[in-house]
Amino acid sequence: MLKDITIGQYFPGTSIIHKLDPRVxxxxxxxxxxxLFFVTSFWPYVLIVAFIGTIISVAKLPLKFIxxxxxxxxxxxxxxxxxxxxxxxxxxxxxxxxxxxxxEGLRQSVxxxxxxxxxxxxxxxxxxxxxxxALTDGIERLLSPFKKIxxxxxxxxxxxxxxxxxxxxLLEETDxxxxxxxxxxxxxxxxxxxxxxxxLVPLLVPLFINAFRRADELATAMEARCYRGGDGRTRLNELxxxxxxxxxxxxxxxxxxxxxxxxxxxx
Amino acid sequence: MNEDIMxxxxxxxxxxxxxxxxxxxxAVKDLSLDVIRGEFLVVLGHNGSGKSxxxxxxxxxxxxxxxxxxxxxxxxxDEDKIWDIRSTAGMVFQNPDNQIVATIVEEDVAFGPExxxxxxxxxxxxxDDALETVEMTEYKNHAPHLLSGGQKQRxxxxxxxxxxxxxxxxxxxxxxxxxxxxxEVMDTIKKLNKEKGKTIILITHFMDEAVEADRVMVLNEGExxxxxxxxxxxxxxxxxxxxxxDVPQVTELVFELNxxxxxxxxxxxxxxxxxxxx
Numbered sequence: 205m206l207k208d209i210t211i212g213q214y215f216p217g218t219s220i221i222h223k224l225d226p227r228v229x230x231x232x233x234x235x236x237x238x239x240l241f242f243v244t245s246f247w248p249y250v251l252i253v254a255f256i257g258t259i260i261s262v263a264k265l266p267l268k269f270i271x272x273x274x275x276x277x278x279x280x281x282x283x284x285x286x287x288x289x290x291x292x293x294x295x296x297x298x299x300x301x302x303x304x305x306x307x308e309g310l311r312q313s314v315x316x317x318x319x320x321x322x323x324x325x326x327x328x329x330x331x332x333x334x335x336x337x338a339l340t341d342g343i344e345r346l347l348s349p350f351k352k353i354x355x356x357x358x359x360x361x362x363x364x365x366x367x368x369x370x371x372x373x374l375l376e377e378t379d380x381x382x383x384x385x386x387x388x389x390x391x392x393x394x395x396x397x398x399x400x401x402x403x404l405v406p407l408l409v410p411l412f413i414n415a416f417r418r419a420d421e422l423a424t425a426m427e428a429r430c431y432r433g434g435d436g437r438t439r440l441n442e443l444x445x446x447x448x449x450x451x452x453x454x455x456x457x458x459x460x461x462x463x464x465x466x467x468x469x470x471x
Numbered sequence: 472m473n474e475d476i477m478x479x480x481x482x483x484x485x486x487x488x489x490x491x492x493x494x495x496x497x498a499v500k501d502l503s504l505d506v507i508r509g510e511f512l513v514v515l516g517h518n519g520s521g522k523s524x525x526x527x528x529x530x531x532x533x534x535x536x537x538x539x540x541x542x543x544x545x546x547x548x549d550e551d552k553i554w555d556i557r558s559t560a561g562m563v564f565q566n567p568d569n570q571i572v573a574t575i576v577e578e579d580v581a582f583g584p585e586x587x588x589x590x591x592x593x594x595x596x597x598x599d600d601a602l603e604t605v606e607m608t609e610y611k612n613h614a615p616h617l618l619s620g621g622q623k624q625r626x627x628x629x630x631x632x633x634x635x636x637x638x639x640x641x642x643x644x645x646x647x648x649x650x651x652x653x654x655e656v657m658d659t660i661k662k663l664n665k666e667k668g669k670t671i672i673l674i675t676h677f678m679d680e681a682v683e684a685d686r687v688m689v690l691n692e693g694e695x696x697x698x699x700x701x702x703x704x705x706x707x708x709x710x711x712x713x714x715x716x717d718v719p720q721v722t723e724l725v726f727e728l729n730x731x732x733x734x735x736x737x738x739x740x741x742x743x744x745x746x747x748x749x
Contacts, residue, residue: 336574337573337574337575337578365572365573365574366572368574369571369572369573369574369615369616372614372616373568373616376616418568418569421564421566421569421570422569422570422572424527424532424564425562425564425569425570425572426572426582427532427557428530428532428557428561428562428564429557429561429572429582429583429586429630429631429634430554430557430558430583430586430587430634431582431586432554432586436588437585437586437588438584438585438588438589438590438591438594439581439585439591440577440578440581440585440591440594440595440598441578442591
């Protein structure tokens with residue numbers, strides 16, 4: 205049951221998007237997010253949709269994957285929609301008791317909801333097309349210039365790698381402990397929220413103790429394998445910029461400029 | 472120092488204070504041993520006999536309270552040489568899950584040599600060779616948590632092998648595996664010793680794994696109580712039972728038969744040997 209959870213939701217593939225340098229993809233997504241906040245009217249969304257659509261079709265991502273990614277955040281999108289719909293002042297269109305819907309509110313709520321949808325879709329495109337290991341690698345390399353001011357880039361990436369490595373192991377263990385406790389009469393599914401939380405204690409205590417024991421053993425094993433931080437380490441798979449990476453980066457700069465210019469073209 | 476000696480253990484003791492009454496306990500007592508280059512040494516002993524403590528001392532993970540350990544002539548107390556020592560005497564632990572670092576098999580195998588700063592081209596070759604040796608090449612792009620216990624332990628062995636150590640210490644590598652996994656790992660260990668010429672120190676409490684060793688050392692409460700070839704050790708059935716250890720099934724059978732009045736040789740270790748004898 206717990207094994208079905210996949211963190212990062214990586215969708216393996218061999219498309220050019222999958223093969224891009226993770227650093228390029230991170231930068232592109234950051235620029236994409238920034239560009240969303242430069243959009244002030246509806247029509248530049250055509251460009252945004254075209255951008256997302258191109259990536260989805262090139263990476264051959266199934267649409268239902270994208271929609272699935274939106275579902276858990278539907279609640280936030282709806283709340284944003286409602287707040288904007290009812291709380292924006294302006295020309296009144298409809299009155300429902302204490303609530304009023306204005307023309308500006310309608311426009312604003314649709315606009316904001318769309319922005320959220322694009323934000324989520326855009327970022328999920330990164331995790332869908334980049335394996336977790338490539339992602340951590342990319343983050344480490346992007347952050348490495350900040351090492352000079354004391355940012356532990358390598359350590360952060362190592363922690364992320366270890367976390368990713370142990371998620372399935374700990375999930376499996378949770379499953380095992382749950383079954384063991386259920387066999388002894390533990391009940392994880394009934395009662396009110398307070399009772400349920402209380403019932404989780406016999407699950408969490410062994411889980412935490414085991415996690416600490418694992419951490420201790422892993423640290424010993426890492427030391428036995430000569431781990432001494434990031435200095436002087438080489439990498440099996442070095443990241444290398446290829447021509448396609450430069451092309452994508454250049455196109456993104458153009459796209460970014462285009463979105464910014466729409467702001468001034470209109471006003 | 473003698474060229475043929477891989478690891479020299481001189482009068483080593485390890486003290487720790489007990490959690491219960493803070494009295495000083497000895498995990499290892501005045502132990503001396505020379506491990507010869509290329510040999511397959513098995514250390515036997517039940518829980519709490521000091522086996523794992525000994526292994527961790529050889530790897531420089533903990534320091535002896537008294538005495539010295541030399542790995543390839545390097546003292547484990549020498550902090551400047553600790554990485555040389557750890558890459559000369561690699562160590563494989565009991566739980567395969569808790570020694571795999573990366574999310575992809577080949578990345579994990581590369582972890583050790585990456586730490587040593589091996590250049591990329593050489594690194595690639597070492598990783599491929601190590602995976603080839605443990606017969607896990609076809610799984611090199613797999614996620615470790617999807618492998619079986621025996622496969623995971625072989626990946627862990629490959630991770631050590633990629634550091635190109637002369638000696639590998641195995642701390643109960645089969646204790647958490649099913650019989651199939653145990654067989655896979657034992658075959659790999661034997662192969663490393665016979666084909667790759669690696670010095671092997673195998674710590675275990677499975678008697679059957681000791682049969683093919685060059686020498687067997689039996690530890691009891693931190694002391695080396697027996698040392699010799701498997702035949703010399705296992706013929707002393709009563710002595711081993713006193714120490715709370717078993718003997719290989721075949722040896723026990725011969726022992727019982729001899730008690731009933733038969734007169735077989737008392738150093739039979741394998742089924743084939745017994746079949747020939749009968």
